[in-house]
Amino acid sequence: MRLRVRAFYRALRATIKGIRPLPPRIADFGAAAEKNNHAKRRKGVALSDFIYGAVIVFLFMPLVVLLVYSFNASKSGSWSGFSLQWYEKLFMGSGELWHAFANSLLIALTSATAATILGTLAAVGTARYSFWFKPYVKSMSFLPMIMPEIIVGVSLLVFFAGIGLKLGLVTVWMAHTTFNLPFVYLLVSARLEAFDPSVVEAARDLGATEGQTLMRVILPITMPGIASGFLTAVTLSLEDFVITFFVSGPGAMTLPLFIYSAIRFGVSPVINALSVVMVAGTVLLVYPARNFLKAYAAH
Amino acid sequence: MKRNYGRAYAAPEALWLTFFFAAPLAIIVAYSFCKRDLYGGVLPQLSLDAYRSLANPTLIAVAWRTLWVSLAATVITILIALPCGYSIARSGNQAMRLFLIIVPFWTNFIIRVYAWIAILGNEGFVNDVLRAIGLTTDSVQFLYNQGAVILVLVYMYLPYAILPLFSTIDKFDFNLLEAARDLGATRMQALRKILIPNIRGGLVTAVLFTFIPIFGAYAVPLLVGGKDSYMLGNVIADQVTKTRNWPLASSISMGVTVLTGIAAILYAVVSKRSTHHVIEESGIGPVSATAGIPSGGQA
Numbered sequence: 001m002r003l004r005v006r007a008f009y010r011a012l013r014a015t016i017k018g019i020r021p022l023p024p025r026i027a028d029f030g031a032a033a034e035k036n037n038h039a040k041r042r043k044g045v046a047l048s049d050f051i052y053g054a055v056i057v058f059l060f061m062p063l064v065v066l067l068v069y070s071f072n073a074s075k076s077g078s079w080s081g082f083s084l085q086w087y088e089k090l091f092m093g094s095g096e097l098w099h100a101f102a103n104s105l106l107i108a109l110t111s112a113t114a115a116t117i118l119g120t121l122a123a124v125g126t127a128r129y130s131f132w133f134k135p136y137v138k139s140m141s142f143l144p145m146i147m148p149e150i151i152v153g154v155s156l157l158v159f160f161a162g163i164g165l166k167l168g169l170v171t172v173w174m175a176h177t178t179f180n181l182p183f184v185y186l187l188v189s190a191r192l193e194a195f196d197p198s199v200v201e202a203a204r205d206l207g208a209t210e211g212q213t214l215m216r217v218i219l220p221i222t223m224p225g226i227a228s229g230f231l232t233a234v235t236l237s238l239e240d241f242v243i244t245f246f247v248s249g250p251g252a253m254t255l256p257l258f259i260y261s262a263i264r265f266g267v268s269p270v271i272n273a274l275s276v277v278m279v280a281g282t283v284l285l286v287y288p289a290r291n292f293l294k295a296y297a298a299h
Numbered sequence: 300m301k302r303n304y305g306r307a308y309a310a311p312e313a314l315w316l317t318f319f320f321a322a323p324l325a326i327i328v329a330y331s332f333c334k335r336d337l338y339g340g341v342l343p344q345l346s347l348d349a350y351r352s353l354a355n356p357t358l359i360a361v362a363w364r365t366l367w368v369s370l371a372a373t374v375i376t377i378l379i380a381l382p383c384g385y386s387i388a389r390s391g392n393q394a395m396r397l398f399l400i401i402v403p404f405w406t407n408f409i410i411r412v413y414a415w416i417a418i419l420g421n422e423g424f425v426n427d428v429l430r431a432i433g434l435t436t437d438s439v440q441f442l443y444n445q446g447a448v449i450l451v452l453v454y455m456y457l458p459y460a461i462l463p464l465f466s467t468i469d470k471f472d473f474n475l476l477e478a479a480r481d482l483g484a485t486r487m488q489a490l491r492k493i494l495i496p497n498i499r500g501g502l503v504t505a506v507l508f509t510f511i512p513i514f515g516a517y518a519v520p521l522l523v524g525g526k527d528s529y530m531l532g533n534v535i536a537d538q539v540t541k542t543r544n545w546p547l548a549s550s551i552s553m554g555v556t557v558l559t560g561i562a563a564i565l566y567a568v569v570s571k572r573s574t575h576h577v578i579e580e581s582g583i584g585p586v587s588a589t590a591g592i593p594s595g596g597q598a
Binding site for chain 1: 302303304305306307308309311312313315316317319320321322323324326327330340379382383385386387389390396399400402403405406407408409410411413414415416417418420421422423424427430431454457461511512514515517518522532535536539540545548549552555556559563
């Protein structure tokens, strides 16, 4: 009994570790810090630490500038007093923006779901069996990751034109599923490599059918990898600009495309406000979740 | 007798990627050998016209510019990332320092580019400050040149270089440095002759994870560059969407793909020869350098 409870906790912890938000490995950095044995500090500030500090300023400065300007009363660059009008406009008078946001969410969830199903099955297949097109699956699941996005986008555009498919949300969904697949495949494969395959053999020897083995043994063990694959796919989809730019048609505006059209020719105060809301939203969602999951995983 | 279900598992993914990744690329290859149809599209006639027109002097100029902008941005990125990764690895609080590097990249890709328009634009922050302190009355044009493109590319790809460099430096035995110092090497000599050769694997990963996406950059030169700082990605896009010379777009795409392929093969060879497989082991390398930061690798 005791043992089963412990096994359950271990599985739960593994699951939670798996679904921690991006970046997938960040919780491990904590562990790395603990066993870090060469943190012997020299006296004074080293040049490398000074450069690190400068890099942090460099990385954060654009975000700080957006934050400050989002409260600027005037539309043009110069500061002319505090105002919340851009936030008002963002939440009250930007129907098109929120429509694009809804499209982005829809595409992200549906393409991540499709990629997770296809990628997980392929990872299970290549991890357990050998078959004649296995090398093909493996290389096809790797190449889209290193191919420059412009090439993927342009080739899909030409392809869709060739088969006579009208550009719209459906083509965006197909493109996003395609570039999400390799990431799911990679993360699930990594998880499958990490566990003892004799568990699966045991299930088969004890009389489980292939379907039962998949549903009751393989998928539960792989769940952390599947979950992180899904979350990675959602994030990549929400982010994508270049590929979407080529494969979206009229009526298929996603949030990155909307932002692009708004800033094409210069500064847009509503986009400043949107940036702040998005950064704050991500930090508010991700950071507490991360801490919570980390505490839970360490429990 | 255990049945082989591998094909059944992997077939859906293999079919999807054949249809939406391999087939579009095959079309690009085929189109590059076709004749141009004046009304867009291609004529089904074998021709090397598209490859001949690669010798066009404007195109060669853009290719050279793309190469040197990519090299410059990569070199600058690595020179900043090296001491940065070193500082994180030697810090007592690695988790926090890594976290600070990653947080800015929770922002949407297109917003991170836009933030630089808000800083350097004619109505941006820097011009605002310059006017306020009376250095200028007119706006200074900081954007829409090659300097701005390189700056923003460095900004976008710094974490991709910092993460793999950190993970190899973290595995390095710093006692070796002390030994070198004891044997009479200066600090710089010790770093150059002991540290650098030992982190070669991480260096190669960092170089390729910055160089490959930068070489295919499209959005950054489009938004912060001018006509004279367009890169190959922009030429491909223009040929596809504006000029509608699909064979030429295809042949340029082939060039970019071949160069990317050479870089990837080089990476495979060097990382196999190198004794440092720490990147793959730590999971910080390819996995999170692409999946960890929600930005895919767009440029």
